[in-house]
Amino acid sequence: MENTAPERKKRVLSLIQPTSVPTIGNYFGALKNWKNMSEDYDCIYGVADLHAITVHPEPALLRKQSQEMFALMLAIGLDPEKSIVFFQSHVHTHSELAWILNCYAQFGEASRMTQFKDKSQKHAGDVNVGLFDYPVLMAADILLYQADFVPVGADQKQHLELARDIADRFNTRHGNTFTLPEPFIGKVGAKIASLQDPTQKMSKSDTNPKASVSLLDAPDTIIKKFKSAVTDSEACVRYAEGKDGINNLMSIYSCCTGKNFEEIEKEFDGKGYGDFKLAVAEAVVNELKPVQETYAKLINDKAYLNECAKKGAESALRLSYRTLAKVQKKVGLYQL
Numbered sequence: 637m638e639n640t641a642p643e644r645k646k647r648v649l650s651l652i653q654p655t656s657v658p659t660i661g662n663y664f665g666a667l668k669n670w671k672n673m674s675e676d677y678d679c680i681y682g683v684a685d686l687h688a689i690t691v692h693p694e695p696a697l698l699r700k701q702s703q704e705m706f707a708l709m710l711a712i713g714l715d716p717e718k719s720i721v722f723f724q725s726h727v728h729t730h731s732e733l734a735w736i737l738n739c740y741a742q743f744g745e746a747s748r749m750t751q752f753k754d755k756s757q758k759h760a761g762d763v764n765v766g767l768f769d770y771p772v773l774m775a776a777d778i779l780l781y782q783a784d785f786v787p788v789g790a791d792q793k794q795h796l797e798l799a800r801d802i803a804d805r806f807n808t809r810h811g812n813t814f815t816l817p818e819p820f821i822g823k824v825g826a827k828i829a830s831l832q833d834p835t836q837k838m839s840k841s842d843t844n845p846k847a848s849v850s851l852l853d854a855p856d857t858i859i860k861k862f863k864s865a866v867t868d869s870e871a872c873v874r875y876a877e878g879k880d881g882i883n884n885l886m887s888i889y890s891c892c893t894g895k896n897f898e899e900i901e902k903e904f905d906g907k908g909y910g911d912f913k914l915a916v917a918e919a920v921v922n923e924l925k926p927v928q929e930t931y932a933k934l935i936n937d938k939a940y941l942n943e944c945a946k947k948g949a950e951s952a953l954r955l956s957y958r959t960l961a962k963v964q965k966k967v968g969l970y971q972l
């Protein structure tokens with residue numbers, strides 16, 4: 637027999653901030669892919685609680701939302717036996733590598749991050765250094781694990797570019813140390829828009845509660861929200877330019893059922909928007925049902941959640957410490 641030593645699986649890493657319950661936009665755009673990727677890759681998924689404190693959430697709320705996000709990650713099917721699932725703040729290597737990488741990130745490039753510029757305007761009274769340093773901490777999250785792929789939304793691509801630039805700069809100065817991470821942009825059709833203004837991305841921070849559907853919305857709430865979704869006056873279910881509302885509903889239906897647009901057009905040929913909206917709502921309710929049922933069990937089992945979090949933190953520390961130790965040595969920190 638030939639030598640068939642198995643290749644190391646590629647490594648995937650992503651973190652999510654624990655700000656309010658994710659929407660179906662976050663789910664179809666990111667979380668569901670996290671779950672799918674965990675079949676084929678070595679995956680590391682975390683709750684980015686250190687990133688969250690840059691905008692000073694109320695402490696009790698942050699604690700609660702972090703726990704909820706962790707439970708939700710397990711509820712969508714991330715398996716803590718197969719993937720590393722952890723809280724960023726439980727693994728000290730993240731903050732430590734971030735400090736070192738600060739010395740390899742340029743003030744100018746960090747100043748050019750569009751998210752930093754946006755947030756500086758939004759939080760004009762508190763442009764703290766953490767907000768500025770946010771992408772460097774994110775670079776540390778990624779580089780610590782030698783991640784090959786980082787599934788991110790379009791809004792995080794610039795941060796990933798910065799992580800690559802920092803890694804490359806470090807490698808050039810000290811020899812090969814970090815894997816250069818590639819962005820992994822999800823399949824098309826996974827970009828979900830607001831139900832009230834389908835030209836805008838669905839956002840959990842939308843002030844209109846009817847604009848977004850949370851993963852934990854009750855079935856009747858979901859149905860109500862879809863019934864009031866903005867469409868157009870053509871009364872024909874077809875995917876076309878200018879039909880943003882219908883296009884969006886078709887994308888959502890496609891994400892839930894796996895059907896393509898042509899199949900959906902056929903299925904609703906001659907039917908009105910009322911029927912279509914109800915079908916989309918029911919598909920979403922069905923898709924979320926197992927997630928919601930598992931979540932309901934997990935969120936009341938703090939002992940189990942903590943056990944998983946502890947295990948995740950231990951594995952994450954073990955893996956990330958290898959990189960941190962190498963980096964400390966390369967930059968010349970005195971070793972015991």
Ligand code: TRP
Pocket residue numbers: 649650651652653684687773774777778786787788792
């Ligand atoms: N900044 C990311 C976001 O808001 C979250 C994040 C933190 C992240 N660290 C990361 C994403 C590392 C990917 C990799 O979406």
